[in-house]
Amino acid sequence: MWVEAELRKGLQPVRAPGELWERIQQRDVELPSRGRRYVWMLAAAAMATVVLFVARPRGEMRSGDAARIREWVQLHTGLNVPLEASTALRLVGAKGTEGRAEIACRVGDRDVKLVVSRARAGVVEASAHQTYKGGKAVSWTMRGQLYTLACATPEDLQVACMLCHAGGVRPVG
């Protein structure tokens, strides 16, 4: 068809003018330029640093394994809680943020909670008993960490000591 031949010749491709790239770069306002990209990359890196090292996101895990919980707590809160495996109680899991951990376990059908945080500077090792939501709680400091153990009954406190002292050592106080 003659018209198709004319169209092929009349509409053949052409080379783009050399200044097209310059034209695109002139519209730098709308382009994420290298400089601005680096700023964004730095900002993203800074944000990631904050998230990772300053404001660690809340997290929690479920496990009945003392070693696993201890490892998770250390990783997510920076606290070293010397948990030990014990048959007298059943570990449930842990949750925590930087500098504070809560470890949950059960004695029979009752909940026991161990809260660990960094002790304020200058606090000497001490302990105190108090009532906690109708149950019993005992707090003490040890090696720069503040421990609070909360249980439903005084008897459970004795058992809960086995969280860290599988041999059954009484809590301080």
Add this chain to the structure above:
Amino acid sequence: MVLDGNDREVIEGCQRGDYDAFRVLFETNQDRVYSIALRYSGDPAAAMDIAQETFLKVWASIGDFRGDSSFESWLYRIVVNRCLDYRRRGRRWMPFLSGLLDAVVTPAESVLHKLMRAEVEDDVQRIVGKLPAEQRIVVVLRYTEGLSYEEIADVVGCSAGTVASRLNRAHKLLERRLAHLKKDARRSGHVG
């Protein structure tokens, strides 16, 4: 068309914000984009605007390209939309004279022949420029880019049958308007 490893690497580079990768992508596709813009608009200044907007759009949207269709189809869609948008904004198209000017400045024995040829091509471009937008874009994709009916349908977003119908109507219109070229075509053996 399936992306080869290099194309994929370039596109992924662009998606990561690598400006050097974008430069490679531009170099690879600039003639294609500019040709469509020029043949559609018939105006070098408009074609520059369209090509510029197309690449800016590509850079801004490359993150949305998922590879479900070919990169070429995705790029064609952008340039086609830029063409249609540009036209809708009511820019005034200037007569297409670059071919004519090229012929005039060629100092060779065939100046007269080139001048005549440029005049014919200028006629074709001018008359194509008067086609309705939806016919013109399929004509440009068919004869500038050599796309198949199916490929055009994919880019324009219609069926291959619609593409065939638009091309058929365009051919008939162009045959009437380019009738004065038919005699020349006969002489050069293109009558079919």
